[in-house]
Amino acid sequence: MMNFLVFCCVVLPFVVGATLYCVQSNSLRTTLVPVTVLVMAMAAVGLGAGGPFHMEARHFLGLPLDGLFTLLDFVLLFYILVLGWNLRSRLVMGMTALQMIGLMYLKGVLAGHDPLITGFAPDGLSLIMVIIISVVGGLITIYGLGYMDIHEEHQHLRTSRQPRFFAIILCFLGAMNGLVLCNNMSWMFFFWEVTTLCSFFLISHDNTEEARKNAFRALWMNVLGGLAFVSAMLFIQKTLGTLSMEIVLQKMTALDIKSTAMLLPFAFLCLAAFTKSAQVPFESWLCGAMVAPTPVSALLHSATMVKAGTYLLLRMAPAFADTTMSTIVALFGAFTFVGTCMLAVSQSNAKKILAYSTIANLGLIITCVGINTAASMVAATMIIVYHSVSKGLLFMCVGSIEQRIGSRDIEDMRGLYNVMPRTATITAIGIFTMLLPPFGMLIGKWMAIEAIARATQAMTPILFFIALGSAFTVFFWARWAGILISSANLHEYPTSGLQRPTVLFALRTLCGVALLFSFLSPMVLKDFIGPSVAGVYARLNLRAEGFIPGAGFTGVEEYSWIYLLFIVLALGAWLAWRVTRRVPEKAHSLPYFSGLAVKQGNEIGFRGPMNVFEPARVSNYYLPQYFGEEKITRAVDVISTAFLIVLVGGLL
Amino acid sequence: MLSSIFGALGGLILAPLAGGFLSGVDRRLTARLQSRVGPPLLQPFYDVFKLFGKESKVTNAWLVFSAYVYLMSSAFSLFIFFMGGDLLLLFFVLTIGAVFQVVGAICVPSPYSQVGAQRELLLMVAYEPILILVFVGFAMCTGSFMIADVFKLDSPLLLKMPLLFLALGYALTIKLRKSPFDFSASHHGHQELVRGVQTEYSGPYLALIEIGHWLDLVLILGLCALFWHTSVIGMLILVMASLFTEILIDNITARLTWQWMVQKQSLLLGMGLALVNLLWLYVA
Numbered sequence: 001m002m003n004f005l006v007f008c009c010v011v012l013p014f015v016v017g018a019t020l021y022c023v024q025s026n027s028l029r030t031t032l033v034p035v036t037v038l039v040m041a042m043a044a045v046g047l048g049a050g051g052p053f054h055m056e057a058r059h060f061l062g063l064p065l066d067g068l069f070t071l072l073d074f075v076l077l078f079y080i081l082v083l084g085w086n087l088r089s090r091l092v093m094g095m096t097a098l099q100m101i102g103l104m105y106l107k108g109v110l111a112g113h114d115p116l117i118t119g120f121a122p123d124g125l126s127l128i129m130v131i132i133i134s135v136v137g138g139l140i141t142i143y144g145l146g147y148m149d150i151h152e153e154h155q156h157l158r159t160s161r162q163p164r165f166f167a168i169i170l171c172f173l174g175a176m177n178g179l180v181l182c183n184n185m186s187w188m189f190f191f192w193e194v195t196t197l198c199s200f201f202l203i204s205h206d207n208t209e210e211a212r213k214n215a216f217r218a219l220w221m222n223v224l225g226g227l228a229f230v231s232a233m234l235f236i237q238k239t240l241g242t243l244s245m246e247i248v249l250q251k252m253t254a255l256d257i258k259s260t261a262m263l264l265p266f267a268f269l270c271l272a273a274f275t276k277s278a279q280v281p282f283e284s285w286l287c288g289a290m291v292a293p294t295p296v297s298a299l300l301h302s303a304t305m306v307k308a309g310t311y312l313l314l315r316m317a318p319a320f321a322d323t324t325m326s327t328i329v330a331l332f333g334a335f336t337f338v339g340t341c342m343l344a345v346s347q348s349n350a351k352k353i354l355a356y357s358t359i360a361n362l363g364l365i366i367t368c369v370g371i372n373t374a375a376s377m378v379a380a381t382m383i384i385v386y387h388s389v390s391k392g393l394l395f396m397c398v399g400s401i402e403q404r405i406g407s408r409d410i411e412d413m414r415g416l417y418n419v420m421p422r423t424a425t426i427t428a429i430g431i432f433t434m435l436l437p438p439f440g441m442l443i444g445k446w447m448a449i450e451a452i453a454r455a456t457q458a459m460t461p462i463l464f465f466i467a468l469g470s471a472f473t474v475f476f477w478a479r480w481a482g483i484l485i486s487s488a489n490l491h492e493y494p495t496s497g498l499q500r501p502t503v504l505f506a507l508r509t510l511c512g513v514a515l516l517f518s519f520l521s522p523m524v525l526k527d528f529i530g531p532s533v534a535g536v537y538a539r540l541n542l543r544a545e546g547f548i549p550g551a552g553f554t555g556v557e558e559y560s561w562i563y564l565l566f567i568v569l570a571l572g573a574w575l576a577w578r579v580t581r582r583v584p585e586k587a588h589s590l591p592y593f594s595g596l597a598v599k600q601g602n603e604i605g606f607r608g609p610m611n612v613f614e615p616a617r618v619s620n621y622y623l624p625q626y627f628g629e630e631k632i633t634r635a636v637d638v639i640s641t642a643f644l645i646v647l648v649g650g651l652l
Numbered sequence: 653m654l655s656s657i658f659g660a661l662g663g664l665i666l667a668p669l670a671g672g673f674l675s676g677v678d679r680r681l682t683a684r685l686q687s688r689v690g691p692p693l694l695q696p697f698y699d700v701f702k703l704f705g706k707e708s709k710v711t712n713a714w715l716v717f718s719a720y721v722y723l724m725s726s727a728f729s730l731f732i733f734f735m736g737g738d739l740l741l742l743f744f745v746l747t748i749g750a751v752f753q754v755v756g757a758i759c760v761p762s763p764y765s766q767v768g769a770q771r772e773l774l775l776m777v778a779y780e781p782i783l784i785l786v787f788v789g790f791a792m793c794t795g796s797f798m799i800a801d802v803f804k805l806d807s808p809l810l811l812k813m814p815l816l817f818l819a820l821g822y823a824l825t826i827k828l829r830k831s832p833f834d835f836s837a838s839h840h841g842h843q844e845l846v847r848g849v850q851t852e853y854s855g856p857y858l859a860l861i862e863i864g865h866w867l868d869l870v871l872i873l874g875l876c877a878l879f880w881h882t883s884v885i886g887m888l889i890l891v892m893a894s895l896f897t898e899i900l901i902d903n904i905t906a907r908l909t910w911q912w913m914v915q916k917q918s919l920l921l922g923m924g925l926a927l928v929n930l931l932w933l934y935v936a
Binding site for chain 2: 414435436437442446449450453454459460461463464466467468470471472474475477478479481482483485486487488489490491565568569572573575576577579580581583587588589590591592593604616618620621
């Protein structure tokens with residue numbers, strides 16, 4: 001049974017993707033994609049319900065699986081090498097060649113005669129990831145069906161490139177599922193490189209000059225990450241004599257003193273994860289990735305790709321617990337958090353705001369990883385789950401808005417509620433789920449702050465960064481929410497516009513998931529995230545100091561306080577809403593304009609000289625003179641590079 | 653459990669009275685400092701009753717929603733305070749109100765309220781980190797973020813966190829919109845911004861905002877009182893001293909521009925004080 005479920009999550013998307021690419025039929029795609037997504041989601045939930053398991057997986061279709069993966073590793077690297085040749089990039093070619101040499105040495109010399117490793121051994125975290133990837137990623141794929149139709153109408157393509165697009169997306173999802181389920185690191189490496197390649201293809205999908213440039217940047221940065229991954233594997237094989245993640249973790253946590261030689265591979269893994277998760281100074285590839293069609297950005301930012309890096313770190317974290325290296329990782333994450341939050345303040349481009357906020361939240365997750373206690377692990381997992389849902393939702397909203405109003409600038413979204421009522425409402429809900437209690441993201445952030453405050457190492461500077469960063473977060477989210485509902489009319493009576501059914505379905509479902517899962521967050525914490533972390537700590541015989549934030553509030557050692565919070569706030573919001581709806585139309589007045597306010601059409605302004613109507617123009621403060629990209633990106637990059645040098649160089 | 657809930661609810665009912673009275677004291681003292689007689693002590697209540705009697709006039713219904721949510725969040729965070737609840741939760745609930753006040757101001761296409769809202773956001777960037785750091789200071793002294801745990805300590809917190817108290821005073825000045833940080837909603841009838849972030853709130857809805865503001869005043873003074881929890885007289889002295897200092901500072905300083913606040917790094921001054929104190933707690 002497990003075999004079948006794993007097959008559905010990992011291999012099936014590849015098979016369907018290949019079929020879509022070969023058949024190139026529209027009707028087949030519109031039926032096959034939703035069916036595949038549904039099967040994947042069900043299989044993922046099935047896997048999750050079963051709990052952690054072991055699967056040897058020696059053979060696949062009669063072939064030895066380990067040999068197959070080795071072969072695929074080399075084929076893939078060779079393909080990237082050719083790609084580097086076509087792109088005329090010595091950098092990519094050089095780094096890929098180094099990876100091939102490293103892998104050859106690893107497979108041929110170091111690990112030549114080792115016993116076979118258990119193929120799949122997911123823990124609780126992996127299963128949570130599989131569910132996120134399959135459900136959130138699946139919904140984004142369905143959204144893509146409607147989105148890409150309109151997208152290609154705008155582009156006036158002669159032949160549709162959608163078969164290629166959906167084939168790659170499905171492979172991407174399959175690779176992500178494989179990545180989180182694998183136990184053998186060299187298999188994981190294969191999936192790791194597949195996600196790199198898929199993201200390269202997807203970012204360059206529109207084939208414009210800018211798309212190609214940004215895709216190339218994503219490629220070389222992630223190939224650098226791949227090189228770090230190979231180096232890590234080499235060192236792990238050398239010092240610990242195995243590539244099984246389970247055994248690596250057991251051996252590392254059993255050590256009393258972790259010598260620098262033991263820690264070095266984990267520093268390389270951190271480097272690999274930082275490239276994949278687009279931490280500073282590698283943030284530019286993720287910001288550049290927004291040239292791709294929206295479903296791609298939504299996928300890269302929420303369920304897949306960037307979460308692969310945080311997954312790897314979270315899984316490996318116990319191996320380097322209680323070391324200086326761990327503290328440096330936490331500081332690095334906190335610095336990324338505050339740096340990118342500042343950068344987000346200066347942006348008016350909605351996708352860029354979302355991109356920087358993604359990087360910031362990943363930084364927060366990495367801070368929790370670096371704190372490396374059971375409590376911080378719970379916080380990190382919590383943020384991963386809720387960030388995926390809310391960020392996927394927000395990206396899809398921005399995509400729809402852009403297709404309608406032709407701009408992704410938040411200044412152009414003034415009064416959007418009147419134009420696209422449902423999408424604007426969903427966007428505002430998405431923003432509030434990122435920002436305010438009692439929604440899941442904020443509970444994650446709350447747990448993170450408590451976890452950091454209770455940890456012992458270098459807590460003060462980390463807290464300072466987090467506190468400062470979260471204030472900037474409020475800055476850039478609050479004004480966007482205000483803009484969406486901005487209007488000079490008392491009540492808007494919007495007519496609902498046309499929206500593709502698949503797009504609307506995906507938006508509504510994910511919005512529902514975001515709200516429902518926030519409400520269920522006590523259950524999610526108690527039944528999934530808590531036990532998953534506790535399970536890992538129990539298996540590794542680590543001291544787990546769990547705690548329940550705010551438990552003292554209700555006096556109950558449960559998470560029931562969240563319900564209380566939810567009920568009080570929901571009741572308040574509902575009452576406020578009732579009063580709001582009842583404000584009579586005669587209460588309407590024009591905004592204050594020193595007594596000169598005049599309304600013309602839908603615009604407010606005043607009569608200037610010669611009786612000419614002067615509309616009032618308002619704009620947000622973006623403070624480019626303080627937080628502009630050209631002002632601080634360089635400083636952020638330099639400081640973060642210094643962190644990386646300390647992290648890796650300190651151990652060499 | 654039940655008695656503490658009723659106690660907290662009772663406190664919540666008394667809080668607007670205390671807050672209104674304190675802002676009456678504020679106006680009276682300010683007047684004396686400016687060689688005026690000043691309004692009666694109950695003037696803030698008269699003002700609010702009058703506002704409630706006004707016809708409602710709004711540009712956008714979302715403004716009404718924002719006003720109610722602001723009041724609700726102020727009341728709820730005060731409730732958490734009286735319950736001896738979690739400081740971080742209190743902070744986050746307080747943020748809801750601050751965010752919605754800004755959302756309400758931005759949702760009207762009026763230059764005055766929009767500029768006020770942007771400035772308010774800048775001020776939030778200045779005071780929010782300070783509040784978090786102060787709460788972390790509490791957690792370092794008591795071992796948890798629960799307010800109830802403060803009362804289990806034997807010696808006043810002021811001795812351990814004097815700089816954090818100063819930093820809190822800094823945040824207090826901003827949150828209460830006192831000079832030199834009152835540039836998001838000037839109280840003094842200056843021309844530049846009319847009433848900034850509050851320009852568009854009027855009549856009964858402005859009254860709601862005003863009551864919410866009283867509740868915030870009580871909450872913040874309550875936080876100040878926590879620094880000397882061992883004696884009631886100590887609490888009173890601390891609260892009175894903080895309030896008087898605020899009023900004095902309000903009257904002897906000129907309003908900053910937001911550029912000055914960012915450029916001269918006065919943003920970082922309060923946080924710097926808090927940081928130094930936290931490091932000290934860490935070492936001690």
